[in-house]
Amino acid sequence: MNYFRIVLSEFSESEKKILLNHFSNVDDSVFAIITPRQVDRGALMSRYSRTDKNMRKVFLDEFLQNENRGEEFYNKVLLEYGDDSVAELGEAQIAIEGLSNIAVKKIEDRRIGLSYLEKSSRYVAWDKKVNGAYKFFKEPDIMNSKHADRYLESCNFDFDVYSRNIQPMIDYIKEKEPIEEQKFKNSSGDDVLFSHLKEEEEIKSATRIYNATIKAKALDVLRGILPASTLTNVGITGNGRAFEYLLTILYSSSLKEEKELAQKIHRELDTTIKSFVKRSDDKHGKDLQKYLAELRETGNMFAKKYLKTKKTKDFLVEMIESESEKRAEDKIISALLYEQSPGVPYGEIVAQIKKTDLSTRKKIIKTYSGLRMNRRQRPPRGFEMTDYTFDLLTNFGMFRDFHRHRVLTLERQLLTTDHGFSVPDEIVSLGIRKDFEDCMYKSKEVFDLMKKNIPHQAQYVVNFAYKYHYFMKLNLREAAHLIELRTVPQGHPDYRKVAQEMFNSIKKVHPNLSQIIKYVDLKSYNLERFESEKRIEEKRKHLR
DSSP: OOHHHHHHTTSOHHHHHHHTTTBSOSSSSOOOBOOSOHHHHHHHHHHHTTOSSOHHHHIIIIITTOTTHHHHHHIIIIIIIOOGGGGGGOEEEEEEEEEEHHHHHHHHTOOSSEEEEEOOTTTSOOOOEETTEESBOOOHHHHTSTTHHHHHHHHHHHHHHHHHTHHHHHHHHHHHSOGGGOEEEOTTSOEEEGGGOOSHHHHHHHHHHHHHHHHHHHHHHHGGGSBTTBEEEEEEEEEHHHHHHHHHHHHTOSSHHHHHHHHHHHHHHTTTOHHHHGGGSSHHHHHHHHHHHHHHHHHHHHHHHHOOOOOOOOOSEEEEEEOOHHHHHHHHHHHHHHTTOTTOOHHHHHHHHHTSOHHHHHHHHHHHHHHOOSTTSOOOGGGGSSEEEEEEEEEHHHHHHHTTOOSSEEEEOOOOSTTOBOOOHHHHHHTOHHHHHHHHHHHHHHHHHHTTTOHHHHGGGOBTTBEEEEEEEEEHHHHHHHHHHHTSTTSOHHHHHHHHHHHHHHHHHOTTGGGGOTTOOOOOOSSTTHHHHHHHHHHHHHHO
8 A cells, every 4th residue: 555545544434524625635645725714724734844744634633623723823833933934825815996006006016926917008998987086096195285176187187188089099090090901810711801701700700809909009099198096906816925015015105095005905814814914014014114114215315415316318218237248148058058967066167168169159049049939938047147227218108017027126216297208199190189298288287286295196196108217127038028028019019119129239239149039029010909809809719
C-alpha cells in the first residue's frame, strides 16, 4: 500500500462524508480546499507548514469543532510571531462603485498581490445622469470651499460637451470610414467588402463589428474631455497582505475620499478575511500611516528647498538612462546560458562571454529571437538583466493605460494643468475645437485657484487631455511585453505612438538586443478596434 492509501485509511466513512463538505475529494493526493470560510482555508494552508499531519487530518482534529480556530490561529501567527507571508493565504474580492479616477489610480498603484478590472472609457460612455446629476465626485474639501460653484460649473460643462458630442463624433467617424469601404469575412471565410455580403446573418454580424468599432473610436477621441473626478467602478481580487497594505495607504491619504474608501473596504473585508487585515489600522498600522505621511511631507520639503520650477519642454517620451550595449549583452547572454551550464559560476560565465566577438553575440540573440512564434511567448528571464528609464509627458488618459503594467518601477507627479493638453485630430475635424478648449481653459482657471492651498484636491478638476509627468524604469523582458502589447492594432493611438517611440529608443541604443522585441507593430490605423472586433465576432459565432 502506498503512502497515500495509508493516509486515507486513517479516516472512517463518517469522517470522509464530513470531509467532502470541506475538500473536493477524499481519495486523491491532490484536492481543492472548499470549506466555506476564507479564514479557515488560509489557516489550514498555514497550519500545514507547522505540523506533520495531512491537511484533512488537521481539519478534523483542530478546525471541525472550533468555529474560531481560523481566527485564533491567525491572531497567534500574525500578532505574536509577525509572519506576514501567512496573510497572503487569505483572498477576497471587493467591488467598489462610484469612486473617482484619482482614487482608483491610488488603489491601482499597488503592484503586488492585487488584480484589478476597471470600467473602460473605451466601451462605456459617461453621458448618463443619476438623479439629474452627472457622475463625478463632489470632493468634500472643494465643496466646503469658496471654489465649490466654479468646480461644479467646470465639471458639468465637461460632461455637457462630452455627452452632446458622442453621437456627432460617431456620425463623423462613420462618414470618414464608411461601412461600405470596410472588409468583412463572408460565410466562406473570404474578406469581402460590405456590399458583397449576401446572407442576412453576415450583414448583421458585419454591422455589429462596425458599430462597436466606431463607438470605441468615438469614445477614445472624446475621453480627453472628462475630468479626473469622473466616477468609475473597479473590482479587486487579492490576498490579505496586499489588502492590508492598500488599506494602510488609503488611511494615510490626505484626501477624504480615499480615507473613506479605506473604512468601507476594511468593513467589507472584515466579513471575509478579518484576521488578515486587522493590522492596517491598529497601533502598528497607525505607525505605518504616520510614516507614510512623513515620507510625503519630507519629499515636499526637500523638493521646495532644492528644486526650481522651470517651464517644461514639450515631449512625449525620452529615454533617460540605459547601459552600454556591450555590457547589456554580456549580462543577458550570460544569464541566458546560466541554467544550462551546471557547475560553472555566474561570474565565470560572464568573464567568458565578455571575450566573445560581436558576430557571436548577434548569433545568440538572433537565435533566441527566432524561437518566439507569437507575442505571448515571452522572452526568457535572462532578458531582465538590463534596464531602461523613460521620462514621459503624456495626457492622463494615456497614463491610465500604461499604469496597468506593474513589472516595472513607475513614479508619478500630481495632476496639473501646467503642461498644456493634447487635442485629437478628430476634435478639430468635427469642428468642436472651441468647445474642447473651453473645457480645458475652465478647468485650468479652477485648478489655478485651488492648487496653492489644496493641490491634492485640485487634481479632481483636471481633464484627461492634460499632460502629466511620470517615469518608468523597466527591464528588456518587460519592455518587450509592454511595447508589443501596446502597439497592437486595436490599441489606442495615443499609447501606440508612445510604445513605438520607446521601441525606437531601445533599438537605437541596443540594436542587437532589440531583436527580441519581435512583435512590435509600427504601423498606424484609422479604425484601431476593427480587426479585434472581427475576432470577437468570430468567437461569438462559435459560442452560439
